[in-house]
Each structure stands twice: as C-alpha cells, then as structure tokens.
Amino acid sequence: MMLDVQNLETWYGPIAAMKGVNLSVAEGRIVAVLGANGAGKTTLLNTLAGVIDPFKGKALFQGAEVQGLDADEVARRGLVLVPEGRHVYPFLSVRDNLMMGAYARKDRDAVARDIARVQEWFPRLKERDSQHAGLLSGGEQQMVAIARAYLSAPKLLMLDEPSLGLSPMLTTEIFGIIRRIRDETGTAVLVVEQNAAVALAHGDDGYIMELGRIVAADSCAALTRKEDIREAYLGGGGGYGLSGTAQRWKRRKTWR
Numbered sequence: 001m002m003l004d005v006q007n008l009e010t011w012y013g014p015i016a017a018m019k020g021v022n023l024s025v026a027e028g029r030i031v032a033v034l035g036a037n038g039a040g041k042t043t044l045l046n047t048l049a050g051v052i053d054p055f056k057g058k059a060l061f062q063g064a065e066v067q068g069l070d071a072d073e074v075a076r077r078g079l080v081l082v083p084e085g086r087h088v089y090p091f092l093s094v095r096d097n098l099m100m101g102a103y104a105r106k107d108r109d110a111v112a113r114d115i116a117r118v119q120e121w122f123p124r125l126k127e128r129d130s131q132h133a134g135l136l137s138g139g140e141q142q143m144v145a146i147a148r149a150y151l152s153a154p155k156l157l158m159l160d161e162p163s164l165g166l167s168p169m170l171t172t173e174i175f176g177i178i179r180r181i182r183d184e185t186g187t188a189v190l191v192v193e194q195n196a197a198v199a200l201a202h203g204d205d206g207y208i209m210e211l212g213r214i215v216a217a218d219s220c221a222a223l224t225r226k227e228d229i230r231e232a233y234l235g236g237g238g239g240y241g242l243s244g245t246a247q248r249w250k251r252r253k254t255w256r
C-alpha cells in the first residue's frame with residue numbers, strides 16, 4: 001500500500017473532528033473521500049499533510065510513519081496537498097507560480113519536462129503563462145494550484161474539494177485532467193469531494209465520511225450501485241447536480 005492510515009484521530013481542543021479513521025491508497029489509484037460539510041474531510045487531508053498533528057493513530061506513507069511530521073517534510077517525501085480554495089500568488093505570473101512548486105527540486109531538466117507536461121494538460125495556463133495569476137478565473141486558478149502541486153513531484157497528490165465553486169463543465173474537465181495525470185505519470189490521488197457524482201464517476205476506490213468517521217468503503221462503482229448511497233449522495237436516481245449537502249437530512253449512520 002502506498003498510503004495506509006490506521007485508526008487516525010484528530011481533535012480541535014475538546015472536539016474530536018476525526019475518529020478511528022482507517023483508509024488506504026494503493027499505487028496508481030484515484031481514491032475519493034465523500035461527505036457532507038463538517039464530516040471531517042479537510043481535517044483528514046490536513047492531518048495527513050502535516051498541517052495538524054493527530055491525537056493518535058498512524059499514517060504510513062511508503063512504509064514510513066509520517067503522522068506528526070512537519071508539512072515541508074511530508075511534501076518532500078511526495079505526499080503533496082492542494083488545499084481547499086485556490087491559493088495562488090496573485091501578483092506572480094502563472095509561470096512563476098508553477099516554479100514556486102518546484103523551488104526545492106534540484107533536477108532542473110525534469111522540472112522543464114514537468115512544465116511542458118502541465119502546459120499540455122492545462123493549455124489555458126500556457127496561453128496565460130506571463131499573466132498575473134490573480135487575473136485568472138476561479139477555475140484557471142484551481143488549475144494553477146494543481147499544476148503547481150505537480151511541479152513539486154508528488155507521488156501521491158491530495159486534493160481538497162477541487163470542484164468548489166466551479167461550473168459542472170469545468171469540474172468534469174478538472175477531474176478528466178486528474179485522471180490524465182494518474183494515467184500518464186502513475187501519480188496516486190486522494191481527493192476529497194462534496195460533489196459525489198463526479199468523484200464517484202472518476203475515482204477507483206471510495207470512502208464515505210460522516211461525523212468524523214468512515215461509514216462505507218468500497219470501489220466507486222460498487223458505492224454508486226448502493227441504493228442508500230445513491231439516495232443520500234446522488235439525489236436518488238444517481239442523477240447529477242445534487243450535492244451531499246443538499247441531501248444531508250437523509251443522512252444515516254450505517255450503510256448497507
């Protein structure tokens with residue numbers, strides 16, 4: 001297993017935001033974690049990325065424990081987070097934003113190759129290469145954030161709500177590119193999403209998180225077939241558009 005999370009638990013003061021989480025990501029897989037607002041998805045990624053220290057439990061990345069390490073060290077080992085909300089350096093050009101991702105790398109030839117790669121995945125970023133990133137649209141800024149993370153040479157890319165605030169078309173485009181990154185480079189992906197339809201459609205394996213706990217785990221295809229999951233997260237008929245939030249009142253504690 002590339003990432004093996006065992007009984008991970010994170011508290012904010014007196015509040016346990018994540019309890020007894022077990023989860024794994026195999027080489028080259030796209031793993032989706034779904035759940036409504038406040039389920040603990042961001043807490044999970046921030047804990048894995050070294051932004052928050054867990055109270056207990058383990059996170060083994062390529063066989064070594066990474067829980068509690070500094071965020072810099074975790075990223076250096078190849079576990080790289082694209083945080084929620086698109087964080088670009090608004091007054092730097094698109095190119096300089098990308099180069100910020102690669103600042104710690106010594107393999108300059110490979111960096112040049114990776115710049116060419118991300119420009120192929122995101123042609124819009126190539127067109128806007130010399131523009132200030134702050135002038136880009138929300139979707140384009142999300143692309144910069146993902147591309148910058150790729151420039152730091154991740155082995156496992158963690159994405160927090162890439163669809164946030166994006167149109168359905170752009171969301172589909174971004175997920176298509178996430179798959180392409182995986183297909184062409186073998187990078188594994190752990191993606192947290194409220195948009196269950198798109199995440200289940202593009203992911204390989206899926207977890208459902210509620211109130212800080214994992215309540216279901218299966219292949220995305222199998223999760224999509226489960227009637228109660230379709231009802232709560234996919235708007236009944238497996239349709240598109242209804243988020244987990246919209247269906248939250250239907251939330252249940254256990255899943256068949």
Ligand SMILES: Nc1ncnc2c1ncn2[C@@H]1O[C@H](COP(=O)(O)OP(=O)(O)OP(=O)(O)O)[C@@H](O)[C@H]1O
Pocket residue numbers: 012015016017035036037038039040041042043044194
């Ligand atoms: N810094 C904090 N201090 C105290 N409580 C927090 C803090 N951050 C998050 N929480 C609480 O922890 C729980 C999990 O939050 P988290 O942000 O991980 O959920 P989420 O699933 O990512 O939700 P969203 O989709 O809204 O981002 C929530 O009850 C939230 O209110």
